[in-house]
Amino acid sequence: AQSVTQLGSHVSVSEGALVLLRCNYSSSVPPYLFWYVQYPNQGLQLLLKYTTGATLVKGINGFEAEFKKSETSFHLTKPSAHMSDAAEYFCAVSDLDMRFGAGTRLTVKP
């Protein structure tokens, strides 16, 4: 069965700094990989997804992620953090169904 591991339950960065949220996956088949963001008391919003093709995936709000098969990773990055990026971020993998990581809470300091 597929699974994802998000390294770091909390990440804190300063406004304008690089955001790096880590995700490693395991899957018995070529995976579909996703990053979602959740703001308080709301559902999850899709940031980006990897299915096939280009391994560097660009998403909304300036986020991108790179699929690295050799490292079984799908880390999320953003060059410059904004206060509005403060939220919880979930990595997910899908083959038979979608399974989510435990989430990483991003704090952005002014």
Next chain:
Amino acid sequence: KAGVTQTPRYLIKTRGQQVTLSCSPISGHRSVSWYQQTPGQGLQFLFEYFSETQRNKGNFPGRFSGRQFSNSRSEMNVSTLELGDSALYLCASSLRAGGDGYTFGSGTRLTVV
């Protein structure tokens, strides 16, 4: 187009009662999945329905059940509520089964007292 609609948004129930939550997917989406979100357990997969058939089921007791109607709307039911069932219940829809990019609703916040 309208997003995924979950009703009600908030619900308070007493232990032992049962509850039914509703989810209307995006028009044209035939797959509906349900998740339970709690601070301790994170997002736990409950089940997925596709074209009125339960396609996959997570590791939850039989008190948790669901169904999907011909218009793709889905309901989930929890019987004999326990305090530990307090959670945010999220519904997500997609065009295809298996999760090819879900669109989530805002969730139903269930509190069991």
